[in-house]
Amino acid sequence: MKNNKYNRLINEKSPYLLQHAENPVDWYPWGEEAFKKAKKEDKPILLSIGYSTCHWCHVMAHESFSDKETAQYLNENFVSIKVDREERPDIDDTYMLASQLMTGTGGWPLNIIMTPDKIPFYAGTYSPLKSRYNMPSFLQILKEINGLWKNNRIRLIEDGHKVLDNIRFAQDSGSAQIPKKDIFDKSLMVYSRIFDAEYGGFSREPKFPMPHNISFLLGLYKSQDGDTALYMAERTLLSLYEGGIFDHVGGGFHRYSTDRYWLIPHFEKMLYDQALISIAYLEAYQITGNDVFANVARRTLDYVLREMKDPDGGFYCGTDADSEGIEGKFFVWKKSEIDEILGQDSEIFCKFYGITENGNFEGSQNILSIQSTLNDVVAEFNKDVYQVNEILNSFLNKLYEEREKRIHPHLDDKVITGWNGLVIKALALASKVLNDEKYQKAAVGCFNFIDKNLKTSEGRLLRRYRDGESSINAFLEDYAYLIYGLLELYEATFNEKYLEEIINLINIVIQDFHDEENKAFLTISKHSEVPLVNIKDAYDGAIPSASSILFSALLKITDITEDKEYLTFAEEIAGVYGDRIVNDPVSHSQILSGLLYYYGNHKVITVYQNSKDPENYKIIDLLRKHYSIDAVLVAKTEDKNKTTVDICEKTGCKKPIESFEELTMRVKEL
Numbered sequence: 001m002k003n004n005k006y007n008r009l010i011n012e013k014s015p016y017l018l019q020h021a022e023n024p025v026d027w028y029p030w031g032e033e034a035f036k037k038a039k040k041e042d043k044p045i046l047l048s049i050g051y052s053t054c055h056w057c058h059v060m061a062h063e064s065f066s067d068k069e070t071a072q073y074l075n076e077n078f079v080s081i082k083v084d085r086e087e088r089p090d091i092d093d094t095y096m097l098a099s100q101l102m103t104g105t106g107g108w109p110l111n112i113i114m115t116p117d118k119i120p121f122y123a124g125t126y127s128p129l130k131s132r133y134n135m136p137s138f139l140q141i142l143k144e145i146n147g148l149w150k151n152n153r154i155r156l157i158e159d160g161h162k163v164l165d166n167i168r169f170a171q172d173s174g175s176a177q178i179p180k181k182d183i184f185d186k187s188l189m190v191y192s193r194i195f196d197a198e199y200g201g202f203s204r205e206p207k208f209p210m211p212h213n214i215s216f217l218l219g220l221y222k223s224q225d226g227d228t229a230l231y232m233a234e235r236t237l238l239s240l241y242e243g244g245i246f247d248h249v250g251g252g253f254h255r256y257s258t259d260r261y262w263l264i265p266h267f268e269k270m271l272y273d274q275a276l277i278s279i280a281y282l283e284a285y286q287i288t289g290n291d292v293f294a295n296v297a298r299r300t301l302d303y304v305l306r307e308m309k310d311p312d313g314g315f316y317c318g319t320d321a322d323s324e325g326i327e328g329k330f331f332v333w334k335k336s337e338i339d340e341i342l343g344q345d346s347e348i349f350c351k352f353y354g355i356t357e358n359g360n361f362e363g364s365q366n367i368l369s370i371q372s373t374l375n376d377v378v379a380e381f382n383k384d385v386y387q388v389n390e391i392l393n394s395f396l397n398k399l400y401e402e403r404e405k406r407i408h409p410h411l412d413d414k415v416i417t418g419w420n421g422l423v424i425k426a427l428a429l430a431s432k433v434l435n436d437e438k439y440q441k442a443a444v445g446c447f448n449f450i451d452k453n454l455k456t457s458e459g460r461l462l463r464r465y466r467d468g469e470s471s472i473n474a475f476l477e478d479y480a481y482l483i484y485g486l487l488e489l490y491e492a493t494f495n496e497k498y499l500e501e502i503i504n505l506i507n508i509v510i511q512d513f514h515d516e517e518n519k520a521f522l523t524i525s526k527h528s529e530v531p532l533v534n535i536k537d538a539y540d541g542a543i544p545s546a547s548s549i550l551f552s553a554l555l556k557i558t559d560i561t562e563d564k565e566y567l568t569f570a571e572e573i574a575g576v577y578g579d580r581i582v583n584d585p586v587s588h589s590q591i592l593s594g595l596l597y598y599y600g601n602h603k604v605i606t607v608y609q610n611s612k613d614p615e616n617y618k619i620i621d622l623l624r625k626h627y628s629i630d631a632v633l634v635a636k637t638e639d640k641n642k643t644t645v646d647i648c649e650k651t652g653c654k655k656p657i658e659s660f661e662e663l664t665m666r667v668k669e670l
Contacts (some may be wrong), residue, residue, distance in 0.1 A: 013466045014084040015412045016052035020061055024071035027082045030091060030531075038079040038116035044149050045116060046074060046142075049083045049092050050109040052412040053268045053320040055327055056126040057109045063129035064138040070129070073139060077146045078113075085110075086317055086416060087464050087472055090524050091531045094167070098532075099123035101166050111138075113145050118532050119160035167533050176519070178574040179581050181599050184220060187585035187592055188229060191217065194586065195232050199261050200239035202586065206266070207257040209240055209273065211280035212544045216589040218283050219596045219629040230287070237284055240277070241296050244360075244367035247331065248353065249399045251303030253277050255321075256542075263369055264361060267321035267328045267409075272543050274304045275422035282426070282433045286627035294434060301430055304423065305442055307411075313445035314415035314453070314465065315423050323409045330409050332365035333399070341402050342395050348381050348388060349395045415465040417454045418478035418546075420446050424485030428492040432624035443489050447498070450482065460508060473528040476521055477546035479509045483553045487632075491624065494609075494635035499560070506557060509550065510569060520576040521547055521569075538577040540590050547573050548590035555597050556632050559604050574598070593629070600630025601649040605670060607635045608644045615660040616643040622663055628670050 010021040012029055020027055028034035038045050048065075050057035064070045074080050085092035085108065092110070098120040099106040106125070113122035122145055127138035136144075148156055191213070194202050201207050214233045221230040240246060243262025245254050253273050254265035278297045285293035308316045323330040335357050339346045354360065354371030361367050377388050424443045431440035454462045454470050461474035461482065483505050490498040512525040515536065522534045523546065538547040554570035557563075574581075574595065581588040581595075605623060610616055623633055623645070645657040647669060657663050 009082060013414075013464075013469055013471065014052070014087050015410075015414065015466075016050055016054075016057070016084040016086070017082050019052055019058075020065060020082050023061065023065045024068055024075075025065050025080050026071075026075045027080050030081055030083050030088065034079050034081050035116055035118070041079070043077060043079050043116070044145070045114050045118075046078045046080045047083065047091075047095060047112040047114060047120075048080065048109055049085050049095060049112070051084055051086050051317075052410065053270070053318045054108045055266065055268065055321045056107070058320075058322060060109050060126055060138075064127065067129055067139075070139045070142070073142055078142070079116075086412075086414060089475055089477065090528075090535075093523065093535050093537075094532045095120060095123070097167055097170065097535065098163050099125075101163055115157060115160060119157065119164055121156040121160035121163070164532065167535075171518075171533060171536050176575045177578045178571060178598075179578050179595060183582060183585060183592065183595065184224065186582070187216075187589075188220060188226060190586055191232060192228060196260065197235070200232075200236035201262070202236075205258060205260050207260060207262060208542050209236075209245070209253060209256070209277055210540075210542065210589075211273075211276040212540055212590045212593070213586065214280040215283055216593045216596075218280070218287055218627075219593050222287060222627060222629050223596050223600060233280075233284060234288065234290075237281060237293060237296075241292065242370040244369040246296070247303070248368040248370075249331075249396055249403055250307075251299035252307075253300065264367060265328075267331055268318060270318040271304070271308055271315055271416075271419045272422055274300050274308070275419070275426040276543065278304075278426040279429060282429050283627060286433055286625065297430060298434060298436075301426060301439060305438070309442070310413070310415060310449065312453075313442075313449035315420050315446060317412040317414045317416055317419065319411050320409035323407050328361065328365075328367070330403070330406055332359075332361050332367055334359070334365055338366075338399070341398055345381075345391050345395075348377055348383070348391050351380065352377050352388075352392060413466060415449070415454070416478075417450055417461050417463055417465075417474055418481035420450060421478070421480075421482030421485040424482070425488045428485065428488035431492050432488075435621060435625070440489075440492055443485070443492070447486065447489065447501075451501075459504060460512070461505075473525050475525070475546070476509070476513050476523050476550070479505055479513070480546040480550040480553065483509075484549050487553060487556055491633045494607075494620075502553075502557060503561070506554070506566065514569070518576070519572040521550060521573065536576070538573065538580065538591050539587050544590035547577070548588065548594060551591055552594035552597060555594060559602050559632050560634055570594075570598075597630045601651070603628065603631035603670065604648045605631055605633045606646040606648070607633070608638045608640050608646070609635055610640055610643045613641075613643040618660045619643050619645065619657075619663055622660070622667065623670070626667055626670050631670055 006021050007027045009017045009027045012018060083091050095112045096106045096110060099110060102123045111124050112120045114120040127141055128135055129137060131137045202213060214236055217229040217233040220226055239262050245257045245262045245265040252269050255268045255270055255273060256266050258264045258266060278300045281293045281297035321327050335355050338355055342349055352372050353368040355366045358364055359366045374385055374388055378385055424446050427439040427443035453465045461478050462470045463472035463474045463478055483502050486498045486502045513521045515522050520536055522536055524530050524534045538545045551570050551573040554566045558566040581591060585592060607620060642658060647654045657666055
C-alpha cells in the first residue's frame with residue numbers, strides 16, 4: 001500500500017472504489033496485478049462487488065472492511081479485489097449468476113471467494129462484523145474458508161468447477177424456435193395469476209417497479225384490446241405514484257419498496273429507474289389521456305434534469321439512500337416539522353399525505369404517500385377542489401425549499417453510456433408526448449455528450465466517464481440502450497444523423513458481439529477481456545436485458561431500411577431464447593414487447609414534409625403523440641404541394657393522408 005491512510009483504490013475513478021480507499025484492507029482493483037499476486041502467494045481471492053449508492057455496501061464498508069482485525073486477517077490470507085458493478089456489469093453478471101447457482105440468491109455487496117484462476121467456490125452478501133441472529137461474522141466466514149483452502153482445497157476447487165460448468169450450461173442455445181403468437185395469451189394468464197389486485201405490481205415484498213412489465217401490458221392492450229392488461233398496468237402505475245416509493249416532494253422514484261404497499265422504500269434513486277418508469281407513464285398517458293400519468297412523468301424527468309444532469313449534458317448514475325449515515329433521513333418528516341413549516345392549513349396536507357404524530361417510519365417519522373382522495377379532503381375541510389390543489393402544490397414547494405437546506409445524499413457522478421441511452425429514450429418520448437422542447441434539447445445534449453466523450457476514434461463506445469476520463473470498452477447493453485434512445489430521438493427530430501448513427505452502432509454490434517457459432521449476441525465484446533464466461537441472456541431483472549432491447553431495435557431498423565439482414569439477427573435472438581420466453585414470460589417482458597411488433601402489421605408511417613403547409617407541424621405533432629406498438633415514424637422531404645402521410649404495412653400501402661382533418665379521422669389506423 002502506498003501509505004498508512006490510503007490503499008491503492010485512491011487512484012481509481014469509481015466513486016464506489018474511492019469509498020473504500022481508506023479501508024485498512026489491502027484492496028486491489030480488478031486486474032492482472034491482483035491475480036498474479038494470488039497465484040504467486042497461493043492465496044484465495046475475495047472479490048467484493050457493489051456500487052456507491054448501495055446501503056448495505058456502506059454498512060459493510062464501515063463495519064468489517066474498516067475493522068483492523070478483519071482487515072489484517074484478509075491481508076495475510078487473501079488477495080482482496082473491489083469491483084464497481086456499474087462500471088463492470090460483466091463481472092457482476094458472471095459472479096451474480098454463480099451466487100444464484102450456489103446459494104439460490106444474490107444481492108449487494110456480493111462477496112465471492114474464488115481461486116487465483118477466478119473459479120468461484122463461495123458466495124455471500126452482507127455479513128455483520130459481530131455474529132448475530134444466527135448470522136456468523138464476516139471474520140468467522142473468512143477463517144472457515146481459509147481453513148478449507150489449506151486443508152480441503154480439492155473439494156473447494158471441484159465445487160467451483162461444478163459452478164463453472166453450470167454457468168456454461170446456462171449459456172447453451174435454446175430451441176432456435178421463435179415463440180408462437182399464443183405466447184401473448186399465456187403471458188397474460190401468468191401476469192393475471194401473480195398480479196396484486198389490491199396494491200398493484202407482480203410480487204409481494206420487496207417490490208420493484210419493473211416498468212418493462214407495464215410497457216408490455218400496455219402494448220398488449222393496444223394490440224389485442226385486452227382490458228385486463230390495461231387494468232393491471234394502470235393499477236400499478238397509480239399505486240406507484242400514490243405510494244412512498246415516489247418522492248412527492250422532489251419528484252423521481254426510489255429503487256424499490258420494502259413492503260407490499262409501495263409505502264416504505266429503499267431510498268436510493270437510480271438513473272435507469274427514472275428513465276424506464278417515465279417511459280411507462282408516458283405510454284400510459286398516450287393510451288389513456290389520464291393527466292396523472294403525464295404529471296408523474298414530467299415531475300420525474302424534471303427531477304432528472306435538475307439533480308442528475310452533468311453540466312456538459314450527460315446524466316449521473318444515482319443518489320444514495322443514506323445521508324448523515326442514516327437511511328432515508330433526507331426524505332422523511334416529523335409531523336411537528338410539517339406543521340411548523342406549513343402553518344395554517346397544514347392539516348389539509350397531512351390528511352392527504354397520511355402524516356401523523358406516530359408516523360409510518362422509524363422514529364415517528366413520516367414518508368409522504370397519498371392516503372386520501374381529493375374529494376375526501378374537500379368534504380372534510382369545506383374547500384373546493386381548486387383550493388385544495390393550490391394548497392397541496394404550494395405546500396410541496398415549501399417542503400422542497402426546506403428540504404434543500406438538509407445534507408443531501410451522496411451523488412454517484414459517473415456517466416454510464418447505456419443508462420444515458422435510456423434517458424435519451426425517455427426525454428425524446430416526453431418531448432413528443434408532452435410537446436415540450438426542453439426534453440428534446442436535453443436528449444440532444446445527452447447524445448452530444450456521449451458522441452464527444454464516450455467514443456473511440458474508431459467510433460466504438462466506451463462505458464464510463466467521470467472527472468474528465470473515459471474508460472472501459474462498452475458492453476452490449478451500452479450499444480443496445482443507446483440505439484433504443486436514438487430511435488426515439490430520430491422520431492422526435494427527424495434528424496437523419498441519428499438514423500446514420502443507429503446503423504453504424506448496429507453494424508458494430510454485429511461485428512463485435514454476434515456469436516457466429518451459437519447465434520444471438522454476447523454480453524462482452526470480442527475485443528475485451530472476459531472475466532470467466534461471456535454470458536448471453538435475455539432475462540429482464542430490474543432493468544431490461546440488452547438482447548431484448550436489441551431485438552426490438554433490429555425489427556424497427558429492418559422496416560426503416562428495408563434491409564432484411566437485420567431481421568435475420570433479430571429472429572436469432574427470439575429463437576435462441578424461445579424456450580426460456582415460453583417457460584417464464586414474466587422474466588422476458590421486454591422481448592415480449594418486441595414480439596408484439598414482430599407479429600404486428602409493421603406499419604411504416606412516412607411523413608412527406610412541406611414546411612410551408614400551415615398544417616405541417618400539426619400533422620407531425622399528432623403523429624408523434626400517438627401510441628403504436630407496431631409502427632415506425634420516418635420523414636422525407638419531397639417537392640409536394642402539401643404535407644402528406646403514407647401508411648405502408650406488410651400487406652401493402654393505404655391511401656395517403658393529405659390533411660390534418662383526415663389524419664384525425666384515420667389516426668386509429670396507426
